[in-house]
Amino acid sequence: MEALAPPSQEELIRLVASGDEAAFEILYDEVAPRVFGLVRRVVRDPAQSQEVTQEVFLDIWEQASRFDPDKGKAMSWILVIAHRKAVDKVRASQASTDRDLRQGIKEFQESYEDVADTVEGKFEAERVKQALKSLTPAQQEAISLAYYGGYTHQEVAELLKVPVGTIKTRIRDGMIRMRDRLGVA
Template identity: 80%
Template structure:
């Protein structure tokens, strides 16, 4: 026997990422699983591009999902899309991991230099590289915040202009202008022909 009212019921629409995050904020583990299944490949792909090392990328992706679980209540749909919010968390975590790895490598390098007597040429090369790196970092500080952010995402983060535009929620043309203007400023500051 069929009930007449059953014919008028529409099938449920699939939940959006925004809906899932709202449910995660309420502690809904099933919604978290569904969100994870939906976005994990993109999160891992982004992290992998920045971190490069597969095992560290897996760790960072896992940390991203812990952050999502813990910070879901902070998500504000009026400020942007859920996927953008998630990718910003992923990018920040990945950049933090790269910086931490670089700092660790720098510490190891400094310690290694103390413990191991290198030839004059090797020391000179190391110093020259460190000095050049410092010049670039100082030059980057002279850029405007929008220029520095766009250049960092594009050159250090490995993002395309389109991806930078999506992350920053600005037009691609604006991204290209910021990068071009920033690169001109860097070239002038560094005295590169």
């Protein structure tokens, strides 16, 4: 008697779309380590990574009917969901931090000692701004999008319509040039 081949991930998603919990469990066991690994690389915080991973699987459960095997592999579809969720989490965390910072600054009453810190911070910000101006326009654009815009290297590459490797090189070379200009070891 010939053993049945295990269902493909595409087949599992089709079954999940019909509400098959057993298929969802099999799919989860197969892909959870890769999903968590991707999320962990983007989010970095282990607890938040676990939370985002759970959200990814909730989306898979709820959106399985949207998967179209003619457009790509199941794993690619799942990893796209995971990456988007992870980037959303990072952006939301940064927005929350920025909001808290703005509120803290609003409520903050400067004392005499804080004036020196403020002046020093503004001086450092100006030094960084000047160092950024010393870069090529392509390096400035890539670094600004990545560090100030919050975009991933892939998203910067898509926005600028250049290969990801080119973006990484521009950012790396620009950061080295800025480090040298600022005299940072």
